[in-house]
Amino acid sequence: MPTQTVLADLTTLPVPADVLALDARDPLAHKRDEFLLPDGVIYLDGNSLGALSRRVVQRVRHVTEEEWGRALIGSWTLGAQEGRDWMALPDRVAAKIARLIGAQPDEVAVGDSTSVNTFKVLAAALGVAAPERRVLLTDADNFPTDLYVAQGLTALLGGGYELRRVPADEVAAHLRPDVAAVLLTQVDYRTGRCLDLAAISAQARAAGVLTIWDLAHSAGAFPVDLNGAGADFAVGCGYKYLNGGPGAPAFLFAARRWHAAAPVALSGWMGHADPFEMARDYVPAPGARRFVTGTPMVLSLSALDAALDAFADVDLHALRVKSLALTDMFMALLDPVAERLALTLVTPREPAQRGSQVSYRHPQAREVMADLIAAGLVGDFRTPDILRFGFTPLYHSFADVYRAARGVQAMLEARA
Amino acid sequence: MPTQTVLADLTTLPVPADVLALDARDPLAHKRDEFLLPDGVIYLDGNSLGALSRRVVQRVRHVTEEEWGRALIGSWTLGAQEGRDWMALPDRVAAKIARLIGAQPDEVAVGDSTSVNTFKVLAAALGVAAPERRVLLTDADNFPTDLYVAQGLTALLGGGYELRRVPADEVAAHLRPDVAAVLLTQVDYRTGRCLDLAAISAQARAAGVLTIWDLAHSAGAFPVDLNGAGADFAVGCGYKYLNGGPGAPAFLFAARRWHAAAPVALSGWMGHADPFEMARDYVPAPGARRFVTGTPMVLSLSALDAALDAFADVDLHALRVKSLALTDMFMALLDPVAERLALTLVTPREPAQRGSQVSYRHPQAREVMADLIAAGLVGDFRTPDILRFGFTPLYHSFADVYRAARGVQAMLEARA
Numbered sequence: 001m002p003t004q005t006v007l008a009d010l011t012t013l014p015v016p017a018d019v020l021a022l023d024a025r026d027p028l029a030h031k032r033d034e035f036l037l038p039d040g041v042i043y044l045d046g047n048s049l050g051a052l053s054r055r056v057v058q059r060v061r062h063v064t065e066e067e068w069g070r071a072l073i074g075s076w077t078l079g080a081q082e083g084r085d086w087m088a089l090p091d092r093v094a095a096k097i098a099r100l101i102g103a104q105p106d107e108v109a110v111g112d113s114t115s116v117n118t119f120k121v122l123a124a125a126l127g128v129a130a131p132e133r134r135v136l137l138t139d140a141d142n143f144p145t146d147l148y149v150a151q152g153l154t155a156l157l158g159g160g161y162e163l164r165r166v167p168a169d170e171v172a173a174h175l176r177p178d179v180a181a182v183l184l185t186q187v188d189y190r191t192g193r194c195l196d197l198a199a200i201s202a203q204a205r206a207a208g209v210l211t212i213w214d215l216a217h218s219a220g221a222f223p224v225d226l227n228g229a230g231a232d233f234a235v236g237c238g239y240k241y242l243n244g245g246p247g248a249p250a251f252l253f254a255a256r257r258w259h260a261a262a263p264v265a266l267s268g269w270m271g272h273a274d275p276f277e278m279a280r281d282y283v284p285a286p287g288a289r290r291f292v293t294g295t296p297m298v299l300s301l302s303a304l305d306a307a308l309d310a311f312a313d314v315d316l317h318a319l320r321v322k323s324l325a326l327t328d329m330f331m332a333l334l335d336p337v338a339e340r341l342a343l344t345l346v347t348p349r350e351p352a353q354r355g356s357q358v359s360y361r362h363p364q365a366r367e368v369m370a371d372l373i374a375a376g377l378v379g380d381f382r383t384p385d386i387l388r389f390g391f392t393p394l395y396h397s398f399a400d401v402y403r404a405a406r407g408v409q410a411m412l413e414a415r416a
Numbered sequence: 417m418p419t420q421t422v423l424a425d426l427t428t429l430p431v432p433a434d435v436l437a438l439d440a441r442d443p444l445a446h447k448r449d450e451f452l453l454p455d456g457v458i459y460l461d462g463n464s465l466g467a468l469s470r471r472v473v474q475r476v477r478h479v480t481e482e483e484w485g486r487a488l489i490g491s492w493t494l495g496a497q498e499g500r501d502w503m504a505l506p507d508r509v510a511a512k513i514a515r516l517i518g519a520q521p522d523e524v525a526v527g528d529s530t531s532v533n534t535f536k537v538l539a540a541a542l543g544v545a546a547p548e549r550r551v552l553l554t555d556a557d558n559f560p561t562d563l564y565v566a567q568g569l570t571a572l573l574g575g576g577y578e579l580r581r582v583p584a585d586e587v588a589a590h591l592r593p594d595v596a597a598v599l600l601t602q603v604d605y606r607t608g609r610c611l612d613l614a615a616i617s618a619q620a621r622a623a624g625v626l627t628i629w630d631l632a633h634s635a636g637a638f639p640v641d642l643n644g645a646g647a648d649f650a651v652g653c654g655y656k657y658l659n660g661g662p663g664a665p666a667f668l669f670a671a672r673r674w675h676a677a678a679p680v681a682l683s684g685w686m687g688h689a690d691p692f693e694m695a696r697d698y699v700p701a702p703g704a705r706r707f708v709t710g711t712p713m714v715l716s717l718s719a720l721d722a723a724l725d726a727f728a729d730v731d732l733h734a735l736r737v738k739s740l741a742l743t744d745m746f747m748a749l750l751d752p753v754a755e756r757l758a759l760t761l762v763t764p765r766e767p768a769q770r771g772s773q774v775s776y777r778h779p780q781a782r783e784v785m786a787d788l789i790a791a792g793l794v795g796d797f798r799t800p801d802i803l804r805f806g807f808t809p810l811y812h813s814f815a816d817v818y819r820a821a822r823g824v825q826a827m828l829e830a831r832a
Binding site for chain 2: 045250265272280282382383
């Protein structure tokens with residue numbers, strides 16, 4: 001059977017009453033209408049690129065055609081009283097993100113890519129660590145750009161700085177007296193395994209090691225409590241669960257206790273205490289604003305700003321409850337057929353250890369995912385053999401999950 | 417006379433026949449219709465934020481509502497054959513910019529802010545300089561973010577690296593054996609003074625010093641020939657004369673001869689030879705693409721991409737001829753009244769030493785510019801006492817220049 005016809009009417013596949021009942025009592029069900037999802041597609045890749053919301057469409061048109069096109073340079077300061085000026089845009093977005101990650105607004109800086117922010121917090125952390133601690137510890141299977149940025153920074157610094165990559169389950173055993181900081185991604189991008197941020201932060205603190213958390217697959221997916229955990233630094237991504245658009249500006253977190261001492265390696269004029277004073281010497285702005293470097297990319301940042309408003313009326317614990325229910329259902333539907341279809345679950349079943357995705361190994365994962373995508377069931381392939389399905393509680397229904405699981409099953413049965 | 421009425425009908429002020437004749441034979445006159453300029457305003461601040469073009473409006477709508485909203489994650493690779501995929505977007509924009517600055521496409525990397533790009537090229541230059549050369553030389557009055565970024569990098573590196581700031585006219589005398597590189601902005605943002613890029617690059621090369629040019633007020637304003645001058649590195653801004661929108665992605669130039677040896681300090685996955693291989697070790701992409709760091713901000717980068725198409729049919733030498741004619745006319749109209757109105761010209765009269773702006777000192781510059789802007793004549797104030805007027809040959813007419821000069825005169829006479 002040609003793969004393109006296996007899932008021909010997947011988005012209209014009848015859904016059992018008990019699944020429809022879950023949607024009927026979903027307290028987040030109304031959020032779906034805020035998003036513009038393409039017809040005929042079940043999109044389970046919001047952990048790679050979040051969907052477009054209606055308010056972003058309006059905002060991008062407004063910022064382009066009115067704020068830039070008509071008000072031009074004036075928009076940098078216009079509306080400062082009401083908080084609409086471009087100069088303060090990074091701070092406004094920071095405040096919205098702070099709520100999602102358990103931070104104070106002045107502990108968050110928004111702008112640049114996750115990679116560049118990782119460089120900033122790594123340099124800040126190494127700068128406040130005791131001089132005899134020159135090892136940057138990380139999970140050897142961390143997301144590649146975290147590894148690459150750490151390689152670039154330690155090479156640049158020289159002077160005995162070293163990136164030490166160890167297996168994920170050996171990180172705790174490596175919190176030794178020569179370690180300055182540990183860089184970990186809370187949710188593994190392949191498996192969806194979620195680390196205990198509070199416990200590991202406490203372990204590290206007890207060992208005198210600073211924590212740097214990559215929240216790429218955490219922020220906006222479930223509540224994060226950086227300050228509750230006593231975390232030191234963090235970074236995160238604007239274009240996954242925050243739905244800020246392709247390559248949206250990223251963010252960093254720096255705990256208040258480090259603001260005075262941490263060096264600002266990328267010290268640009270937008271992190272200066274008074275950018276238009278045009279002073280000859282860099283004087284950092286108060287708080288994490290100092291980590292904003294150059295002129296913010298206003299179009300992309302405005303899209304993220306508008307996208308974040310989707311969270312304004314959302315209880316993050318309700319978001320987590322729904323996320324776990326979605327991923328639980330997906331696994332439960334595939335459990336009975338998984339072995340027969342050569343699917344090996346790699347996502348932890350324990351809720352506390354799971355992000356907002358479900359991943360399986362499959363020997364033909366690359367080809368299977370290509371066929372699924374061609375048929376309108378969009379997940380992600382990750383090397384070497386992973387089928388990844390991301391669930392976004394803001395815009396996914398339980399009916400979506402049911403249809404997706406049945407679609408995966410049908411596709412694999414057709415290939416068998 | 418209230419200042420708001422002095423210039424009430426400036427944009428309809430009658431223009432002499434000889435000025436209209438210049439517009440009638442301007443080979444670039446047709447370009448103005450490509451831009452959306454607000455009514456009732458003469459906008460002489462394109463050197464701070466370039467104007468919006470019609471093609472950018474269309475492109476931003478398309479990338480947001482179609483490429484992101486409908487094609488979603490697929491847009492990263494869709495249309496790769498025809499060069500429309502997001503993955504190659506930085507390279508496509510780089511090729512368009514390369515033509516404007518005398519570079520090969522593979523010598524330009526696009527993305528991040530000018531500040532972040534400055535960090536990248538400074539780190540690259542210091543990394544290829546002889547180890548005994550640890551001084552980074554710059555003009556003490558360089559644009560602040562250049563100074564701040566250089567401060568941040570030299571502090572980060574430690575090890576005897578030093579930022580040496582000298583008066584602009586003493587730079588040549590300081591090209592000494594301990595100097596690794598010289599960082600200069602070709603066109604001074606206050607005065608519009610344009611340095612002889614070729615001559616200074618040759619002097620530096622003869623002294624064994626690498627050149628790093630900030631082209632913020634050069635690229636798109638007049639032809640630049642980096643390779644003709646044998647320049648080593650450069651950075652530039654996307655939101656001034658390139659009209660890429662507020663905070664548009666910036667660019668860097670790295671001469672081919674340095675690609676193999678120059679370290680990539682900000683080594684992110686989008687500069688990896690194969691980003692989706694998810695390899696554990698950073699392997700740089702060929703050419704300057706290695707200097708692309710994180711995921712590109714696609715909305716902002718698409719706006720810049722579309723904006724650059726305004727240059728496709730433009731002879732850059734014709735652009736320069738018109739630019740000089742516009743600034744010549746502005747000065748000539750104000751010359752007879754300048755002394756009486758306390759205007760002191762600070763822009764060089766010599767064409768080769770002038771960018772695409774005209775600046776005057778005035779004892780009440782801040783208040784005068786506020787009044788001009790309120791009346792619809794938008795220039796810029798720069799500390800401590802500079803009135804700055806930027807001229808963009810793509811969308812300014814000689815009639816604009818005439819009216820602007822008369823407007824400045826009328827405003828100052830009304831205040832006298």
